[in-house]
Amino acid sequence: MTDLGDHDSFSADELQAAEYALGVLAGAEREAAARRVARERAFAALVAEWEGRLAPWAAEIPELAPPPQVWERIAAALPSVRRQRTGFWQSLVFWRSFGMVSAFAAACLAVLLYLGAGTKQAAFVASIEGDGQRIFVAAVDVKRRAVAVIPVAYRPDPTRVPELWLIPFGGKPLPLGVLPADGLAQIAIPPAFADQASRDAVLAVSLEPPGGSPTGQPTGPVIGSGKLTNL
Amino acid sequence: MDLNRNRKLITAALAAAGRGDRDALQTVYRLTTAKLFAVCMRILGERGEAEDALQEVYMTVWRKAAAFDPALSSPMTWLIAIARNRAIDHLRTRGQNRHMEPIEAAVELADDKPIADAALQGAQEQAQLQRCLDALAAHERAALRGAFFDGNTYEELAQRMKVPLGTMKSWIRRAMIKLKACLEQ
Numbered sequence A: 001m002t003d004l005g006d007h008d009s010f011s012a013d014e015l016q017a018a019e020y021a022l023g024v025l026a027g028a029e030r031e032a033a034a035r036r037v038a039r040e041r042a043f044a045a046l047v048a049e050w051e052g053r054l055a056p057w058a059a060e061i062p063e064l065a066p067p068p069q070v071w072e073r074i075a076a077a078l079p080s081v082r083r084q085r086t087g088f089w090q091s092l093v094f095w096r097s098f099g100m101v102s103a104f105a106a107a108c109l110a111v112l113l114y115l116g117a118g119t120k121q122a123a124f125v126a127s128i129e130g131d132g133q134r135i136f137v138a139a140v141d142v143k144r145r146a147v148a149v150i151p152v153a154y155r156p157d158p159t160r161v162p163e164l165w166l167i168p169f170g171g172k173p174l175p176l177g178v179l180p181a182d183g184l185a186q187i188a189i190p191p192a193f194a195d196q197a198s199r200d201a202v203l204a205v206s207l208e209p210p211g212g213s214p215t216g217q218p219t220g221p222v223i224g225s226g227k228l229t230n231l
Numbered sequence B: 001m002d003l004n005r006n007r008k009l010i011t012a013a014l015a016a017a018g019r020g021d022r023d024a025l026q027t028v029y030r031l032t033t034a035k036l037f038a039v040c041m042r043i044l045g046e047r048g049e050a051e052d053a054l055q056e057v058y059m060t061v062w063r064k065a066a067a068f069d070p071a072l073s074s075p076m077t078w079l080i081a082i083a084r085n086r087a088i089d090h091l092r093t094r095g096q097n098r099h100m101e102p103i104e105a106a107v108e109l110a111d112d113k114p115i116a117d118a119a120l121q122g123a124q125e126q127a128q129l130q131r132c133l134d135a136l137a138a139h140e141r142a143a144l145r146g147a148f149f150d151g152n153t154y155e156e157l158a159q160r161m162k163v164p165l166g167t168m169k170s171w172i173r174r175a176m177i178k179l180k181a182c183l184e185q
Helices: A010-023 A027-039 A041-060 A069-077 A092-096 A102-115 A191-196 B003-018 B022-044 B047-069 B076-096 B123-134 B137-152 B154-160 B165-183
Strands: A122-132 A135-139 A146-151 A159-166 A174-178 A185-188 A204-209 A222-227
Touching: A010 A027, A010 A159, A027 A041, A027 B076, A041 A135, A041 B076, A041 B123, A041 B137, A041 B165, A069 A092, A069 A174, A069 B022, A135 A222, A146 A159, A159 A222, A185 A222, A185 B022, A191 B047, A204 B047, A222 B047, B003 B022, B003 B047, B003 B076, B022 B047, B022 B076, B047 B123, B047 B165, B123 B165, B137 B154
Parallel strands: none
Antiparallel strands: A122 A135, A122 A222, A135 A146, A146 A185, A159 A174, A159 A204, A204 A222
16 A cells, blocks of 8 residues: 555645535535635645546536526626726726725726716716725716726625615615626616615625526625715 | 637637627627536526526636636636536526435446547547546545536535535545546556
């Protein structure tokens, strides 16, 4: 028998990466590994190496076509407006190169430029904050019934997605859609909600299962919120 | 479809999906869904749940497509990892794994013979992995198989193979050390 000692030829990181890629972890251990994948590039690379070693094994599983409804459900859950990723002012590097104070102003300005709102009267902005941090900034273009949102200090969650809500003054949250974890998102405000997107309404972001809240109301923790104010 | 062309198509479609192109996501779906659904079904063992997991897989692909780096992994490796992770998340939330029948390490299951699948990975990589798996002790290979195909945790594998948890952890760790060494030869 070729004895390799005990675990000594793997570092703690390598072992955790291998265990996560294989899928033997559960509960808090699995969550901890998933968080490291989301936040630590070197650890994510170790996991990717292990996924690469194991993936050829999946060749043993014969292909199986899912029913067509699955794609229909996916298509329905995709945001109605395409994400725009071109343009230097949309890059995260650009946003983060600002200090926190000027970042908000710069973000509002650029978001408005992006929307092409032109007139300030037709626009509201919100700083979506939680835990003492600005997590997203948003600008509402009333005329075009659109809201643009950009992450500032949002940390992607391994299992849940951020969903944007419009909460009218004294009212219940209205779902606006799932946000991408990075980059600028432009979301159409349904005509039925458009009148609610006014001064003193609140924009909030909650963490929801992939695809968004199944109930039409927030089901996960609210990670940030902010009032709509005139620019 | 030939391997390189398929791989290039998926890579290009992922890049376009990362820029927000919905049609490109549909292309990724069309090229890969039969494999990823099979992976979800294999782990979850229940159609409705596998369909839910599959939907989450492609929503995850949509969100993460821009972060896919073809220099770091092949597109199918990346997609299979997402599918296994979503399916395993479902299993862990459910809290009960359907695959709990005892595993007899000495008996290799009849349906576990490798099937060539050119669309998935190079035949060479498959052959190499198979050779390295064959070089493991039967109990080590059986434990890895339960984890990879059935989504079992350390605890579940210990139960299925009737050994203490510590023994199972040491089997799997040792198996992975040997596997890595063999694949790097």
